[in-house]
Amino acid sequence: MLTNQFRLTTSAALASLMLLAQSAWAVNPFTVRDIRIEGLQRVEPGTVFVSLPVRVGDTYNDDKGAAAIQSLFALGLFKDVRIEVNGDVLVVVVEERPTVANVEFVGTKEFDKEVLVKSLRDVGLADGRPFDKAQLDRAEQELKRQYINRSLYAAQVVTTVTPIERNRVNLTFTVVEGEPANISEIRIVGNKAFSESTLLGLFDLDTGGWLSWYTKSNRYSRAKLNADIETLRSYYLTRGYLEFKVDSTQVAILPNKTDIGVNINITEGERFVVSSVKLAGEYLGKEEEFKALVEIRPGQAFNADEVARTTKAFTDYFSNFGYAFARVEAKPEIDRVNNRVALVLQANPSRRAYVRKINVAGNTRTRDVVVRREFRQLEASWYDGDKIRRSRDRVDRLGYFGDVTVETEEVPGTPDQVDLTINVTEKPTGSLSLGAGYSSGDGLGLSFGLKQENAFGSGNSLGLQVNTSKFNRLLVISTTDPYFTEDGVSRTFDLYTRTSSPYEDENYYEIETSGGSIRFGVPFTEIDTVFFGMGIEKTTIVPGTDLPISYENYAKEYGYSSTALPLTVGWARDSRDSALAPTSGRFQRANAEWSFTGDAKYLRATYQFQQYVPLNKQFTAAFNTEVGLGSALGGRSYPVFKNFYGGGLGSVRGFEQGSLGPNEQADGLGTSLGGSRKLNINMEVLAPFPGAGNDRTLRMYGFWDIGLVGGDNAVNANANDLRSSVGVGISWISPVGPLRLAFAKPIRKFDNDRIQSLQFQIGTSF
Structure with missing residues (x-):
């Protein structure tokens, strides 16, 4: 009985409190005479007034009060909002959130500050924005995520919030990056047809080597692992394993957070051979033309790449006739008893557009x-x-x-x-460069470049190039209009001056060349362009110490200054997959220069051919040959300053740069004369540098070079003058350009040849 009485008394008290609270909150509707805002520091009053659902002269009630509080909180600018009523005046009391004044990072070495600032901005934390503790937590998680993407699983982030004047805060993220998590083991389980070492050789990820500090190939990355798994899948699917699948992938991080083990479980399935290929569906009455596009070969192992290339070729061919929405599907009919598969290419061209x-x-x-x-x-x-x-x-x-x-x-x-x-x-198309390079054959060279490929967005290019070295100095000013005519004929103007000297001393002789030219490029097909033009060129032989007899004889016959008006014609085609680190494709270039009048009359022509053949994912065979021919015209001697030179990188490695052929002195120590005939043949096999994985920017290569220089002012060039060398080298796409380092051993040489076993140069590809 007492218990029931106590319960009734308690219930009555609670009901009374609720009625009191309701009476305290409830406001009788009234007409608003004025609205005041209190507590603002940085937020403009207009921002608050615009967000309020009530105006002066409106009738205020409890519903509008609740809506006003909800609207102001939604701005994200305030951490507390109250509405008070003073007679017929509405008072809005707010407490602003602090504003982020500055964000700093301490201990970050793996990332540039700009990268981290951008990642925090993406989660809403940046200078000038309201500070929110929830955003701070998200920011810490985002920073940790960035470090995890770089395999720094042990990274720790501590945030310090420092209040400053005017309701602002400074944020400092102190990061202890720790050591990166490296892959200590990669296992592939379930493989039978191929060895584990063969399959792991396909991966870009590995367990590291002595170059891992550069390649970071042992740094775990989910994106890289996914790419390697797709490479593995492609390897099987292109070798007949139609039902290959990856069952699971386990990545285990050891408690020290610096060692990672990766296990990939696979099911190979059976190897299938293609029994037949059939066409089904609508082929516009051009079945024979489509059949010619089929790369799938009956009797051979199923190859997913051939299937993909065939279906793409079909859809591309449909699109040539206006069928933009054509669909082609390869449907396999699998005979598991005999391990054979028949492929049906089902086509639906849809509609023309x-x-x-x-x-x-x-x-x-x-x-x-x-x-x-x-x-x-x-x-x-x-x-x-x-x-x-x-x-x-x-x-x-x-x-x-x-x-x-x-x-x-x-x-x-x-x-x-x-x-x-x-x-x-x-992307930026202008460049201003200052730099220096060193060539074992040409000494120290200083360079300056100013070039704008897309001047003022017009597509025209403007350029200035300056290069200086011990032996060769160059100044070139050029401009190109790629659409001089509406048909795509380009026009190029060049002004240049070159000075070459075999010695550094100012008392020795020099060859000075200056001139200008105009060239036009005519696109005869989509991939072939023919260039032609003309120019004027003046070459001066500056007398000095050790002037070669051949130069002196030429000067006595025609003078120390020669003027030429060369006409030029050229052709180029480039199908390489990369200009810097090619693995497949072909490059061809032919140029001819004909000076039919002036003091120097000659014909000079060159042809270059390069072929790259991928032996597999890692090895590439490369072949390069270059032929140069020069001939005098009009009964005059061939100009000695138009001679070809050979030896060194870009020619026959292992011989000093430009030293091939006869010299001024019989002992081979005099000036190299060059000649009007040149032949270079280079053969290389390129492979990944040990420890660099499949990184194409750093490779090693073995080579065999053959070449000769001779002719007119030297001696007749013939096979007996061939020089040859073999060796190994390193190719690196460095920040300042392609760098080639070669160690060569001549295998065919002459007694007076100048040998240079170790050579390097920046800016050459062969």
Whole structure:
């Protein structure tokens, strides 16, 4: 009985308190005569007034009060908001959040400050923004995530919040990075057809070597591991293992947070051979043409790459006829009893489409016309996949953009029309460089370069190049208009002066050449360009100590100054996959120079051929040959200053730069004369540098070089004059350009040849 009475008394008390609270909160509706805001320090009053759902003259009630508080909290600027009523005056009392005044980082070595500042800005924490403890926690997690991506699992982040005047705070993130987590073991479980070492050799990740400090190949990265797994999958699928799968991947981090073990469990499945390839669906009556595109070979092991290339070739061919939405699917019919698979290529061309509009997006600096003039696809014409691909490649080859993509969008309500949008990402096209380089053959060289490839967004280039070394000095001013005509004929002006001397002393002789030229480039096809032009050139033999007899004889016959008016013609084609570190493709270049009038009359021609053949993912075979021929015209002697030279990097390694062929003195110690005939043959096998994984920027190579120089003013060039060498070297795409270091041993030489076993140079590719 007492218990029940106590419960009734307690319930009554609680009810009374609730009624009292409701009466304290409840406000009788009234007309607002004025609104005051209290507590503002940095936030503008207008920001608060705009967010309030009530104005002077409105009727205020409890619902509007609750809505006002909710609206002000949603701004994220205040940590407390109250609304008080003073008669018919509404008083809004706020307490502002502190503002972040400055963000500093202590102990960060792995990242630049700008990278960390950007990552924190992405989670809402930056200078000038309101400070929120929840954002601070997210910021710490984001910093740890950035370090985990670099395999620094032991990284610790401690944040210090320092209040300062005007309700602001300084944030200091103190980071103890710790040691990176390195892969101590990688295991592949379930492999039978291929050895574990063979499969691990496909990976970019490894357990490290003596060059891991440079390659970081033993740093765990989920993205790199995923890429390696896809490489593994591709390896099996291209060798007949149609049902290969990766069952699981375990990554274990040891308690010390610096050692990682990776286990990859796979199921190889059976190896399947292609029994037949059939075409099904609609092929526009061009079945024979499509069959010619099939790369899948019956009787051979199933190859996923061949299937992918075939289906892509089919869709690309459909697009050439306007079928922008064609679909081709390779359907396997598997015979598991005999381990055979029949492939059915099912095609659905869908509908033909016109291109309504072509849009250009992302060109903040480059003019639209510079991009549009590279397009071969026209508006209001049939969609043509081949022309679109060529258009994208042409825009990419301009070199003005970091990324170029083409998007195809259907026109709403018009199923037979599409719009194309070419998206470009601008990149800096101007460069100002100061530097120095050293060549074992040319000594110390200082360089200065000022070049703008896309001047004022017009597509024209302007350049100034200065180079100086012990033996050769150069000044070139050039400008190119790639669309001198609407058909894409380019025009280039060059002004240059060169000075060469075999010695550093100012008392020795020099060869000074200055001149100018104009060249035009005519695109005969999409991949072939023919260049032609003319120039004027003056060459002066400056007498001095040790002037070679051949130069002296030429000067006596024609004078110490010679003027030439050379006409030039050239052709180039480049299909290499990379200009700096090629692994496949071909490069060809031919040039001819004909001086038909003036003091020096001659014909000079060169041809270069390079071929790169990938032996596998790691090894590449490279072949280079260069031939040079020069001939005098009009009964005159061939100009000695137009001779070819050989020896050293870019020619026959192991011999001093430019020393091949006869010399002024019989003992071989005099000035190299060069000759009007030149032949270079270089063969290389390139491989990853030990410990560098599959890094293409750092490779080693073995080589065999053959070459000769001779002719007119020297001796007749013949096979008996061939020099040859073998050796090994290192190729590195360094920050200042391609660097080649070679150690060579001559295997065919003459007694007076100048040997130089160790050579290096920056800026050469062969």
